[in-house]
Amino acid sequence: MTLTAQQIWPEEFAQRYRAAGHWRGETFGSYLRERAAAHPERVAIVAGDTRWTYAELDARADALARGLLDAGIKPGERVIVHLPNIPEFLSVVFGLFRAGILPLYALPAHRITEIEHFANSGEAVGYVAAERHDGFDYRALARELKTRVASVKNVFIVGNADEFTSFDALEAQGRASNTEPVPPVPSTVAFLQISGGSTGLSKLIPRTHDDYIYTLRESARICGLDGDSVFMGALPIAHNYPMSSPGVLGALYAGSRVVLSPSPSPEAAFPLIERERVTDVSLVPPLLLVWMQAAPGTKADLSSLKVVQVGGAKLMPEVARRVRPTLGVTLQQVFGMAEGLVNYTRLDDPEELIIQTQGRPISEDDEVLVVDDQGNAVPEGEAGYLLTRGPYTIRGYHNNPSANARSFTEDGFYRTGDIVKRTPEGYVVVQGRATDHINRAGEKISAEEIEDHLLAHPQVFDAAVVSIPDEYLGERSCAFIIAQGERPKGAVLKQWIRSRGLAEFKVPDQVVFVDSFSATAALKVSRKELRAALRAQLTAQD
Numbered sequence: 001m002t003l004t005a006q007q008i009w010p011e012e013f014a015q016r017y018r019a020a021g022h023w024r025g026e027t028f029g030s031y032l033r034e035r036a037a038a039h040p041e042r043v044a045i046v047a048g049d050t051r052w053t054y055a056e057l058d059a060r061a062d063a064l065a066r067g068l069l070d071a072g073i074k075p076g077e078r079v080i081v082h083l084p085n086i087p088e089f090l091s092v093v094f095g096l097f098r099a100g101i102l103p104l105y106a107l108p109a110h111r112i113t114e115i116e117h118f119a120n121s122g123e124a125v126g127y128v129a130a131e132r133h134d135g136f137d138y139r140a141l142a143r144e145l146k147t148r149v150a151s152v153k154n155v156f157i158v159g160n161a162d163e164f165t166s167f168d169a170l171e172a173q174g175r176a177s178n179t180e181p182v183p184p185v186p187s188t189v190a191f192l193q194i195s196g197g198s199t200g201l202s203k204l205i206p207r208t209h210d211d212y213i214y215t216l217r218e219s220a221r222i223c224g225l226d227g228d229s230v231f232m233g234a235l236p237i238a239h240n241y242p243m244s245s246p247g248v249l250g251a252l253y254a255g256s257r258v259v260l261s262p263s264p265s266p267e268a269a270f271p272l273i274e275r276e277r278v279t280d281v282s283l284v285p286p287l288l289l290v291w292m293q294a295a296p297g298t299k300a301d302l303s304s305l306k307v308v309q310v311g312g313a314k315l316m317p318e319v320a321r322r323v324r325p326t327l328g329v330t331l332q333q334v335f336g337m338a339e340g341l342v343n344y345t346r347l348d349d350p351e352e353l354i355i356q357t358q359g360r361p362i363s364e365d366d367e368v369l370v371v372d373d374q375g376n377a378v379p380e381g382e383a384g385y386l387l388t389r390g391p392y393t394i395r396g397y398h399n400n401p402s403a404n405a406r407s408f409t410e411d412g413f414y415r416t417g418d419i420v421k422r423t424p425e426g427y428v429v430v431q432g433r434a435t436d437h438i439n440r441a442g443e444k445i446s447a448e449e450i451e452d453h454l455l456a457h458p459q460v461f462d463a464a465v466v467s468i469p470d471e472y473l474g475e476r477s478c479a480f481i482i483a484q485g486e487r488p489k490g491a492v493l494k495q496w497i498r499s500r501g502l503a504e505f506k507v508p509d510q511v512v513f514v515d516s517f518s519a520t521a522a523l524k525v526s527r528k529e530l531r532a533a534l535r536a537q538l539t540a541q542d
C-alpha cells in the first residue's frame, strides 16, 4: 500500500517543502498534546451539555488509541468514521491518529452502498458510528456492512451498541490498558478523505500529517483564529471544508474553542452562537442565504460573530455584498478541495476583492496554472482549466491508477476540473467547471453514478442526470429518463435511488420523461454533450 509522503511527493519537492518550513514534523497527536500541556483547563469542545477541556480531549484520545490497538487494529489500517457532529468524532479521530490508524471519513448522509464502496476501496478493518442520527439507525448499516465486506471486523457504536462494542467500553478498556502507541511518522498518510466523485464513485484522498497540518496552521492564521476564538462546526465536520479550512481541526490547532452544532439550521445554530459567544463559522452559499433570511428576525444575540466563511460552491457577488450589512460580519470566501489547494480572501482585503473573488492560495508554494484545452497557459484574465500542485495537494488518489492517469498531469499537477480566471492580484474567480457533476448546496454528486443506478431499474431504458441552476441550492439535479415500456412515476424512481442505499442528497430533485434524447443528443455524442444539450433544453423552458 502506498502510504508515505515519499511516494506522494517526489523527494526534491518534499525537501523544498521542509526547507521552507511548511512541513515541520508535527503530527495530530503531538499538536493536541502540546495544546493540552499549554492550557489543560481551556475548553476545547462544546456540544449540547458536554464540555471537554483540552486535557480531557487529550486523555480521551489516549484511551481510545490504546483501546483501538488492544482491539487488534494495527497501525496503518483503516477505520471508517461515520459520525455526526458530536464530541466523540474528535476524540476518536485523535485516538486513531495517535495509534497511527487511519480514519476514513464518511458523511452522515452516506448509506450502505457508499460505505461498502469506501470499505472495499480503503480495505477498512473497522467502522465507527453513532447509534442513531436524524432518524437513521447506523447499527443496521453496520450489520449489513459486516456481511458484505469481510475485512470489517470491528464495529464501535456511540450510544447503545447492541451486539457491537460500545464506545464507552472501548474508552474504558483503553484507560485501563498499558499499551503504548508508537507515534506515527509525520510524513506518512494520516487519514483518507473522500473525493467529490465527479466520475462515478468517490475516490480516496490520502493526506499526510505534515501536509494537512500545514494547511491547518496557515488556515488558522489566515482566518485569524487564536485562543480567544470560538469556532462553530455547523456543517457536517466530516467534510474537508468544515474540518480543515480552518475547520474544527484548525481551530483546535490554534487553541480555540470548538462548538458543535447538531444541524446548520438557524434554529439549532443561533441559540448556540449566543450561548457560547461564537466568533467564526463556515457555511455553504445556500445556508448563508437561510441565515441571512433568519438573522433580522431572530431573538438570539449574534453580535459575537466576527467572520463568516462561505465556500464549497460559488457565492454570487450580489449575495456576498449583503453579508456585512445583514450579519455585521466580515465575509471570507473559501474555494478549496479535499485533494488540496485552498484559496481564501484575506480578512483585510478590499471589500470588492472579498465580494468578487474566491480568494488566493494559502501558500506561496502553491503552483496554479490556468490552461486551455491543449494545456497551454491562457493570457491573464481569461478563463481556463485550473491545474495545481503544491505542499498540500495530493499527487494521486489511493490505489486508483486509472483515475490518477486522468486527474493528474505527468508532472504532478492535479486537474481540478474547475474553470477559473485570475485577477492581476492573483485572486481566483470561479467561472464554472469542466467535469460533469452536480454541486448541490456544496455536496458533489456524480451524474454517472446516479445514471448507473437509474439504469438498473427495469422500467428505465436510458437516463441522463444533469445539473440545473437553482435559486436556493445553487444547483439541483434533474434526471432525464427514457422509459422502457410503461413510464414509472417520478416518485418511484426517487424511491428506487433511496432503496439502492445511497445518500439522500443524491436522489434526483426532478425527474423528466422524454421519448428520446432528441436529434441533437443522438447516440453519436458523448454523455457529456448529451447532458449539456438536455440541460440547455430544460433551462430554455424555465
Ligand code: J2J
Residues within 6 Å of the ligand: 195, 196, 240, 241, 244, 245, 310, 311, 312, 313, 314, 315, 333, 334, 335, 336, 337, 338, 339, 342, 358, 416, 418, 430, 433, 439, 442, 444
Ligand atoms: C465555487 N466552487 C467551489 C467556491 C469549492 C474548503 C472549501 C471548500 C472545499 C470543498 C474544501 C468553491 N466557489 N468557493 O475541501 O477545504 C467546488 C469546486 C471544487 C470542489 C471541491 C475546502 N469551493 N468549490 O468544497 O472536495 O468545484 O471541497 O473543485 O467537496 O468544490 O469540492 P470538495
